[in-house]
Amino acid sequence: MEKDLVADFDAKREVYNSFAKTVSDLLERLLLAKKTSYHSISFRCKARDSLERKVDAKQRYNALEEITDLAGARIITHFSDDVDVVASMVESEFKIDRANSIDKRASLDPDRFGYLSLHYVVSLKREREKLQEYSAFKGMKIEIQIRSILQHTWAEIEHDIGYKSSVEVPRATRRKFSRMAGLLELADQEFVSIRSELQKYEKSVKLEILKNPEKVALDKITYLDFICSDEKCVSMDSEIASACNFKFFEEPKNVAKQLDGLLFFGLRTIEQLKKSLIENEREIMRRAADVTAQLDTSDKPRFVSRGISIFYLSHVLAANSKDPEVIEAFFAARGIGGTKFKEYLLQFAR
Structure with a gap:
């Protein structure tokens, strides 16, 4: 058988x-x-x-x-x-x-x-x-x-x-x-608990930003909410995308590196980020214009993450330091760099 x-x-x-x-x-x-x-x-x-x-x-x-x-x-x-x-x-x-x-x-x-x-x-x-x-x-x-x-x-x-x-x-x-x-x-139970806490936090964060933006720390959840809902950030992103022929990924990428760049310059809350974005709007758009000048905007659109205005904000803050050592330290924190880019940032603030 x-x-x-x-x-x-x-x-x-x-x-x-x-x-x-x-x-x-x-x-x-x-x-x-x-x-x-x-x-x-x-x-x-x-x-x-x-x-x-x-x-x-x-x-x-x-x-x-x-x-x-x-x-x-x-x-x-x-x-x-x-x-x-x-x-x-x-x-x-x-x-x-x-x-x-x-x-x-x-x-x-x-x-x-x-x-x-x-x-x-x-x-x-x-x-x-x-x-x-x-x-x-x-x-x-x-x-x-x-x-x-x-x-x-x-x-x-x-x-x-x-x-x-x-x-x-x-x-x-x-x-x-x-x-x-x-x-x-x-551990299995704790992971379920952590997920539940993050879900609750994500639901409550919008109200907290409206009530106490100065107390809301920058993290992945608050950052993603900000780049999708803040009027100034959305407006600047749209303007940059139009000028540079950019399209946005459905899901933002490299959020951790973006946060590292902001924390490097002492931006730790939503209110600080919003204030810095407004104060440096002119320089951010000038940085975007420089990028546009280097691109062939007749080509197919390039995909970038939402929050491109904040990405350029970190470049502006680095340039405003006018200090080569600060710029190099920022490069290390953000994972970008190069001699030509450092020279560009040093000239940008002059």
């Missing part, structure tokens, strides 16, 4: 591999459509030697269709609570084999170590099986694993070490395993 099952699998291996890839692609499209964030999606077809070991060990399979993990897909989420979000999507989009599906997170005994994931055994729903691109996979089952990055990290290390059960681990080492599992679980 074992040889018959393995031979049957050899004949159908490509179908199972195609099924795993098709389901993986489907999962990717579904998560994208639902705007659900994830780290990665992978798929696999069971290895022949793995199947041989399984069939030999269990001695209870009569047909290939009884083995539910010949095709597999794995979804790795960024956060542990996203596992349940993805699980809800799987529940709604696939036919679930409840008898063979298991939430191993709930089955983890308190005295055991380790991270375990959510395992579904599913097949395509009837309405999807009727579609031509899925018809070859009618009745086939696939195992879908869902786990967070840290859960996956534990599983991979545990697998690499070679111990799958606490009883296999030497007593002297078992306590370290338990401690590490606890640390990873705590």
Whole structure:
């Protein structure tokens, strides 16, 4: 019987591999459509030697269709609570084999170590099986694993070490395993907490900028809000983009370097940034004009990040120092530079 099952699998291996890839692609499209964030999606077809070991060990399979993990897909989420979000999507989009599906997170005994994931055994729903691109996979089952990055990290290390059960681990080492599992679980929870705090902060920052701009520190969230909502900044960016034939990226880039440049000149709050932008508007536009003179504006538009006026503000502040050492220190902080550019900035303020 074992040889018959393995031979049957050899004949159908490509179908199972195609099924795993098709389901993986489907999962990717579904998560994208639902705007659900994830780290990665992978798929696999069971290895022949793995199947041989399984069939030999269990001695209870009569047909290939009884083995539910010949095709597999794995979804790795960024956060542990996203596992349940993805699980809800799987529940709604696939036919679930409840008898063979298991939430191993709930089955983890308190005295055991380790991270375990959510395992579904599913097949395509009837309405999807009727579609031509899925018809070859009618009745086939696939195992879908869902786990967070840290859960996956534990599983991979545990697998690499070679111990799958606490009883296999030497007593002297078992306590370290338990401690590490606890640390990873705590880290998973803390990452969820940090994300929630950042989301709350992002929602409240607009009101805080209106009420107390002098108290609102510059960080990634406040900076991005400023370049998208401050009237002066938006107006200057638009004028520069028009003159230089620039277009803006959908998502601003190099925010950290931009902040480093502002902090170098002591701009630490939204109010300080706004004041400096207004005070140096004339010089900023002169810097933009110099850039325009060096570009062929008849070419295709060049893409830049919003906040280009603030980028040029940092150049103006460097030039206003009239000090070569300050300019070089600014170059180091901002990650730009060059002898010609230094000479340009020294001449710019004269």
